[in-house]
Every structure is written in C-alpha cells, then in structure tokens.
Amino acid sequence: MFSAALSRRDKLIQFTSSSLRGAKDIYEKGGNVTMKFKDQVFRLFYDNRREIIETEGLENLSFAQRAASLFDSNPVRNINVARTLRFVSKFPITLPFNKNNANKSRSAYYTTLGIAIRCFIRGYYSKNQTFGLRGNEFNGANDLISFISGITKQKSTKEIKYTRQAISNLKGRYIVQKPVPLTSDTQWFVDNVKMVFPHFREDLFLKSS
Numbered sequence: 001m002f003s004a005a006l007s008r009r010d011k012l013i014q015f016t017s018s019s020l021r022g023a024k025d026i027y028e029k030g031g032n033v034t035m036k037f038k039d040q041v042f043r044l045f046y047d048n049r050r051e052i053i054e055t056e057g058l059e060n061l062s063f064a065q066r067a068a069s070l071f072d073s074n075p076v077r078n079i080n081v082a083r084t085l086r087f088v089s090k091f092p093i094t095l096p097f098n099k100n101n102a103n104k105s106r107s108a109y110y111t112t113l114g115i116a117i118r119c120f121i122r123g124y125y126s127k128n129q130t131f132g133l134r135g136n137e138f139n140g141a142n143d144l145i146s147f148i149s150g151i152t153k154q155k156s157t158k159e160i161k162y163t164r165q166a167i168s169n170l171k172g173r174y175i176v177q178k179p180v181p182l183t184s185d186t187q188w189f190v191d192n193v194k195m196v197f198p199h200f201r202e203d204l205f206l207k208s209s
Contacts, residue, residue: 002044006068011044016115016179037115044070048085051076113155113185117148117162118170119205120193125171132201141167151192155185178207 005013017040020033046052050073061069076082123130124137124144138144141164148162180186186206193200 013042047089112181112183116180116186116189119179121170131205132199182206
C-alpha cells in the first residue's frame, strides 16, 4: 500500500477511522454513546517535522528515486526547531483558497451505510477499475443519484441524500480494498447493488470481520 501511494503524485492513503462519540458531542446534541466514522488522510510527503537519517548512497539517488522511497528519521534537536519547521510546513497545506472555501465535503458521519455509499461512489469514479465496477454503469451523476436513492429509500437517514456537488467532492479519491465494515446495513446495500450489477465485487468491498 505504501509503495503504491509513493508511486502516485499525491502520495497519500485515504481511510475511514472509527471512534465513539465524545461526551461534549452527546451533551450538546443529545443521543447515546454510538460509533462515529471519519474520512482521514495519511500523507507520505516529507513534512520537515523530523530529520531524515542519511544512509550510505542517498546522495546518488535521483529526485524521482528519493520521492519513491521511505527513509528512517530522528526527532529534531529541540522544541524551537520543531515549532519553526511545523509553522513553515503548514503553508502548502493551508492555502488561502482552501481556508476561505465554504464548499467543503463532510468527512465525519455516523453510519456504516454512509461509508458504503461513499466508497461505492469513489469506486465508480476511480481512475482504475475498483470493486469490479466498469465506470459505465450509469449515464451521468443524476443516474447514479437515482440509483442510490432507489435502493436506499427504505432507510430514513440524512446520509443517503446526495447531490451532484456531493458526488463531485468524492471523485478522484484513492481507496483501498475492503474499506467497508461488514454490518447488516452494508451487507444489505451490497446485496441490492449486486441485484442490478452482478459483477460487483463484494469480496473487495466488505471487510471480512
């Protein structure tokens, strides 16, 4: 997985993390202690927060070879150096456009069905064929929205309501195999998808446990 990420231009791995709702969230919004999920990114770009250990032959590597390699590192000398490097490293990430852009995709959600739908959309729009999807199952975003709405209309949750903009925000995101937890809801979603698209790969979509 790391080798594949290093070979791509963005050098990142996207995954879904899970945790319990916090006490503050429950106090402010009510409800019970339930699981919540969040889309997260692990970046393999060097962020200047540690010092790379220079190994023998490192100077002989080309830029492309260095960019596709993983290196060991040590902590920086002291806290002042760390603060300076971390301050500088934020500039390419916190761009003015992203900071002021109100049209951001939501990364946190509360149902495994939401994970399944998002991963299905990402897989469909993936540059490489993913989960057995061929990329020609739908005639545009409206067709995809109608399909998802049709098979999930029995579920009364806000997470199944998608727009063209929401789908656009999910395009181009890399995903790993078996990203979706196996639950009754996600299995139900897969069963409905396979009724229409028998070539859909459940074994690559659902985690075994």
